[in-house]
Amino acid sequence: MKKRIELEDTGMTFETAYDLEAMSRLARSWLEQIGEDPAREGLADTPGRVARAWAFLTRGYQQSLEEVINGAVFEAEGSEMVVVKGIEFYSMCEHHLLPFFGQVHIGYIPDGKILGLSKFARLVDMYARRLQLQERLATQIAGALMQVLEPRGVGVVVEGAHLCMMMRGVEKQHSTTVTSAMRGVFKEDLKTREEFLALLRSQP
Numbered sequence: 001m002k003k004r005i006e007l008e009d010t011g012m013t014f015e016t017a018y019d020l021e022a023m024s025r026l027a028r029s030w031l032e033q034i035g036e037d038p039a040r041e042g043l044a045d046t047p048g049r050v051a052r053a054w055a056f057l058t059r060g061y062q063q064s065l066e067e068v069i070n071g072a073v074f075e076a077e078g079s080e081m082v083v084v085k086g087i088e089f090y091s092m093c094e095h096h097l098l099p100f101f102g103q104v105h106i107g108y109i110p111d112g113k114i115l116g117l118s119k120f121a122r123l124v125d126m127y128a129r130r131l132q133l134q135e136r137l138a139t140q141i142a143g144a145l146m147q148v149l150e151p152r153g154v155g156v157v158v159e160g161a162h163l164c165m166m167m168r169g170v171e172k173q174h175s176t177t178v179t180s181a182m183r184g185v186f187k188e189d190l191k192t193r194e195e196f197l198a199l200l201r202s203q204p
């Protein structure tokens with residue numbers, strides 16, 4: 001059963017079905033394993049905070065496409081490209097459970113159906129707030145839009161910086177990873193893809 005919890009540091013509330021007590025116990029045991037004393041004053045409330053933080057960071061598991069779109073699909077004439085770019089995301093890599101973050105750019109050519117603009121950001125968040133691979137983030141967003149809008153095509157470009165490559169491992173501070181998923185005319189028609197990529201380069 002879902003219950004509403006508040007993140008005390010932000011005042012933000014959200015619903016979760018996680019067993020926060022069980023997650024706190026794991027966080028406590030984690031602290032012990034790294035050689036810390038979970039009973040010391042500064043760490044006393046940490047397991048609870050970690051549990052709430054992880055419930056927030058992975059809340060996308062508790063959302064469905066239907067819930068996120070919430071019926072905001074509208075009928076529309078025309079088949080001009082729509083581009084929503086610079087949607088920021090924060091995600092956790094599934095290999096190291098470390099953050100990666102950046103921006104998602106989305107383009108599509110409608111075929112009778114358009115999507116409420118805010119829903120692009122909600123869609124990105126739903127998939128980003130799960131353990132992810134950057135490639136999969138792009139393909140899941142593209143797949144969801146193909147399913148919901150049945151458009152002529154969709155293009156998704158994700159630019160991300162991975163802390164697992166910055167603060168450990170190869171320790172490269174300036175590399176960004178760009179992944180993309182092209183569907184329909186964005187895949188089949190070079191001109192469409194070029195138009196999309198040119199729009200991504202243009203300044204607002």
Ligand SMILES: Nc1nc2c(ncn2[C@@H]2O[C@H](COP(=O)(O)OP(=O)(O)OP(=O)(O)O)[C@@H](O)[C@H]2O)c(=O)[nH]1
Nearest residue numbers: 093094095096132133134135162164165168169170
């Ligand atoms: N393709 C892809 N790889 C990722 C992503 N996030 C992390 N990785 C990579 O996953 C790989 C895991 O490689 P392993 O050799 O099993 O793990 P590791 O020893 O921690 O690797 P290093 O990071 O090279 O130290 C690394 O190359 C990471 O850079 C992602 O979103 N997409």
Ligand SMILES: [Zn+2]
Nearest residue numbers: 093095096164
């Ligand atoms: Zn990683």
